[in-house]
Amino acid sequence: MLHKIWAAGLAVAALGWGGGFWITTHSGASPLAAKIPGTAVVIAVEGCANPKDATLAGTAEGLVGGRRQSVKLEFTPTSKPGVFAVKKQWPTEGVWVLSITGAYVGHTSRQLVELLPNHQYKAQPVIPKENLAGRIEQALRGLAGRAT
Numbered sequence: 001m002l003h004k005i006w007a008a009g010l011a012v013a014a015l016g017w018g019g020g021f022w023i024t025t026h027s028g029a030s031p032l033a034a035k036i037p038g039t040a041v042v043i044a045v046e047g048c049a050n051p052k053d054a055t056l057a058g059t060a061e062g063l064v065g066g067r068r069q070s071v072k073l074e075f076t077p078t079s080k081p082g083v084f085a086v087k088k089q090w091p092t093e094g095v096w097v098l099s100i101t102g103a104y105v106g107h108t109s110r111q112l113v114e115l116l117p118n119h120q121y122k123a124q125p126v127i128p129k130e131n132l133a134g135r136i137e138q139a140l141r142g143l144a145g146r147a148t
Helices: 002-017 132-147
Strands: 022-027 039-046 055-064 067-072 083-087 095-104 107-115 121-126
Touching: 022 095, 022 107, 022 121, 039 095, 039 107, 039 121, 055 132, 095 132, 107 132
Parallel strands: none
Antiparallel strands: 022 039, 039 083, 055 067, 055 095, 095 107, 107 121
């Protein structure tokens, strides 16, 4: 059992040494966002030597009354470098997904975050050559189907 834990730790360390970069999504109830009212989710940049040098960009993509809407996201820094709060910046009506891209020294990482009822979410990475527009449409249609 101990050798499995050691091997997993070594694999994580190798990712860090290899210059990996990714973004992760956390609950808006995270302690890092406690002083930031209206936080829907928290986004953290990971695997980079200088998290303050990473950038984030994104949109909230929605389906409201059968019509598509898009809202550019703003990211609020938390007390920890490389960790940002995403406040609710989109209308309450309809269903919404967040499309977020992180960049750091030539590396990119993308996440699609489905916003579920009761402040829940489902985050999934988007692989580089994947059809993001198609993934967004599929997620929105799925959410709309569950909402009816």
